Amino acid sequence: MSGAAPGTRPILETKAVACRFMVSAGMFRAARPLHAVNGVSLSLAKGDVLGLVGESGCGKSTLAKMLLGLVPPTAGEILYEGERMAGLDRIAIARGIQPIFQDPYSSLNPRKTIGAIIGLPLRVHRVGAAADVRRKVEAMMDLVGLARRFYGLYPSQLSGGQRQRVAIARALIMRPELVICDEPTSALDVSVQSQILNLLQDLRTELGLTYLLISHNLAVVEHMATRVAVMYLGRIVEEADTATLFATPRHPYTQALLASVLTPEPRLGLPDIGLGASFPNPLDPPPGCSFHPRCPQAMAVCRSVAPRPLADAAGRVECHLYDEAAALEEAS
């Protein structure tokens, strides 16, 4: 369906995966379910860079945690290399899938040296003797552009960009296939951000990596991704290859998201995106299409019937506007 060219098996596949949390509503009331991720089907083929975009609270990070094997899905299944992830050992998953987090100030242990931080995965997986570990760590530091003299330093002695390079080195030292980058450059300055993005591009070609890139910076996603999935309230509402999605966004939510991007072009002024109402309460999602209260093109059917996923050559979209059956119902 998505991403995988015929003949290549996807590295990672999710099938209608869902994650539900029970949220306490107070001492004497029953806990209510929160569907953080609600039936997401994605697939990542080797070499893909899948951009995942959406507002905060839409379930991006919960999805990322499930893909890392940190949170078990409450429904559906995740296939890693064709095998069910639920049956796999945590260590085996960590060998193939690694994360890079947003904030290089909190994702590194301040009491460990750079060498110890980058080398930790080697020790966890019991790879090589001590001298071997040092050699591997130094080779990795060369690869991500960290001077070897940083080996004995602590994270507090490094700049933000250097720390993010440490996080990247730690993620890559076991040579994973898939790297989940959760907002990898949001905490960084503009000039450092471009260096890290360039590094991620180089590593991808050099090591044949596959990325899941979670970001709210759509300019970055457009620059890096080969495919883009748009998430809204736990569902993927549109998915297409990057050029198609940015040239002809189909879902009204995608259209609004793209319209809200402030490109550095003076004279254009501020966009009027007309998304009026704020993000709905995920504990109490609207009936029908969950986007309908904010949708400028909402029809009667949107208020009661949830749209079904429609796949075609251009990609996948979940919207009644593109569903002929729903259009017929609307007309009758």
Next chain:
Amino acid sequence: MSAILEVEALDVKIPLAHGILHPVRKVSFSVARGETFCIVGESGCGKSLTSLAIMDLLPKRAQRTAGRLAFAGTDLLGLAARRMEDIRGDRMAMIFQEPMTSLNPSYTVGNQLEEAFLRHRGGKRGAARERAVFLLEKVGISAAGSRLGQYPHQLSGGLRQRVMIAMALMCGPELIIADEPTTALDVTIQAQILHLLAALQREFDMGVVLITHDLGIVARVATRVAIMYAGQIVETGTVDEIFSRPLHPYTQGLLRCIPVPGRTRRGEHLGSIPGLVPNLVGEQRGCSFRNRCPHEFAACAGSNVALKSLAPERAYRCLLSPAQCATNALEAAE
């Protein structure tokens, strides 16, 4: 154009154990009523300290000096603390970057909104409450009346930021200093908040100083722009000039770092500015940007580089001629 804020040769110095840190160095600018003046720079360039120095909110050990610092014609330098308190929060207000840390978690939203109004305008709590509800509605918060009893932790990030903006507007200020007001927000909410600020600015003819590192925001909202690097303004100009004819190598570098649809090719390398910002402890000699500049030559290390004025609103801090800077920009683009 009457200036609402005039800053001349503003200096901030912080004595440390191993020398004097000089994070803001001879910064001068002025802001007119109804204008949006953007200060752009990366972390550590002194943009936030500049705003705190104007508001007289610097940490105790920081020393502020300036040739002139005037708000609506009133000199702020010699002003008694008490008189400054009368102006701050009333006629000039500040929107901080982190709504999570700048709201008091143990007071209700209503309490915090009303506080400044009662301090400056006095009167009954009822009037303050009315004003708070009016402004919360204005910033797009539904059910404003019921929000007054809520605590900051009960609100989402976007709502907290709107509360911060409403709080800054409580007394109808003539000048707002907004330090990264939308950095923590989603793009959809960012656009709404900026719209709102622009609408309120028109309505009340406010001067706005917007501090940001996001060049997209700058392009869309600024009237004039100042680029800061290592505590100094390195280039000023109208927003069109800065984006179409950047002169300083740092400005040019920044503009090449960001992916722009249609200009940067997908997947290709973005421009970057290698190196780190200089340490601002102790005396600085020569151009602060020279260690990262692709066009550095011997004279850059010599004396300090002055800000060269080309037109009333246009200046840059580089030894190269404007023509040479323009040629460099063209060559780098190829």
